[in-house]
Amino acid sequence: xxxxxxxxxxxxLHYRRALTTFILAYISVTILGIALSIFIGIIGHYPSAAEAxxxxxxxxxxxxxPFMNLVVWSLxxxxxxxxxxxxxxxxxxxxxxxTLGAFWVVAxxxxxYVGFVVIKNPISLSPHDFYIGQFPWIYLIYVAIALxxxxxxxLLRRAEIQ
Numbered sequence: 535x536x537x538x539x540x541x542x543x544x545x546x547l548h549y550r551r552a553l554t555t556f557i558l559a560y561i562s563v564t565i566l567g568i569a570l571s572i573f574i575g576i577i578g579h580y581p582s583a584a585e586a587x588x589x590x591x592x593x594x595x596x597x598x599x600p601f602m603n604l605v606v607w608s609l610x611x612x613x614x615x616x617x618x619x620x621x622x623x624x625x626x627x628x629x630x631x632x633t634l635g636a637f638w639v640v641a642x643x644x645x646x647y648v649g650f651v652v653i654k655n656p657i658s659l660s661p662h663d664f665y666i667g668q669f670p671w672i673y674l675i676y677v678a679i680a681l682x683x684x685x686x687x688x689l690l691r692r693a694e695i696q
Contacts, residue, residue: 547633551614556641559610563603568657570602571595586657587667600674607638607682608689615686627690631683639680646672 574580575591583589614634615627650657651664665672 547630547637548614548618552634552637553641555610555614556638558613559607559638560642560645562610563606566602566606567595567599570598586659587663596668596671599671600678603675604678604682604685607679608686611683611686614683615690627687628684631687634683635680638683639676642676642679 571589571592574595575582575589578591578594580590580594586592611631611634615631618627618630646664649655650659651661659667
C-alpha cells in the first residue's frame with residue numbers, strides 16, 4: 535500500500551495587497567516621522583539646521599523611529615492579513631509573514647535609496663550620511679519592517695489562545 539502525501543500549500547504573497555499596504559505604510563510612517571521631528575523641535579526649542587544630520591530635533595526623534603515603524607508596519611500587516619487569517623493555516627501564515635516582511639524591507643530599501651539619496655530634495659542625504667550617519671537607526675528600522683508581519687502573526691496567535 536502506498537500513501538500519497540498531499541503537497542504542502544506554499545504561501546502565496548498577494549503582490550497587489552502587499553504593494554498597496556507597503557505604499558500606505560511607507561507614506562504613513564514618513565509623515566509620522568516628519569511630524570515627530572517637527573513636534574520635538576517645537577517642544578524642545580531646538581534651533582533649525584540646514585542639514586538633517588545637524589538638526590537636533592531630528593537626531594532626538596531618530597531614536598523613536600524603529601519603535602514607531604514597528605507599530606505602523608504591524609498595523610499594516612493586520613490590514614494585509616485580516617482576510618487571510620481566518621482561511622490560512624498557522625504554518626502558511628508564518629511563511630507568508632516572512633515573505634511579506636522580506637518584500638516590504640527590500641521595497642523600503644529601494645524607495646529610501648531613490649527618495650532620500652538619488653533624488654535631491656530638502657531632506658535628501660549623501661549615501662554616506664544615509665547609511666553611515668544614521669547608524670544604527672536606519673538598520674533598526676529595516677529590522678522592524680521585516681519583523682512587523684511576524685509580530686502581527688504572534689499577536690494573532692496569542693489572541694487565539696486567550
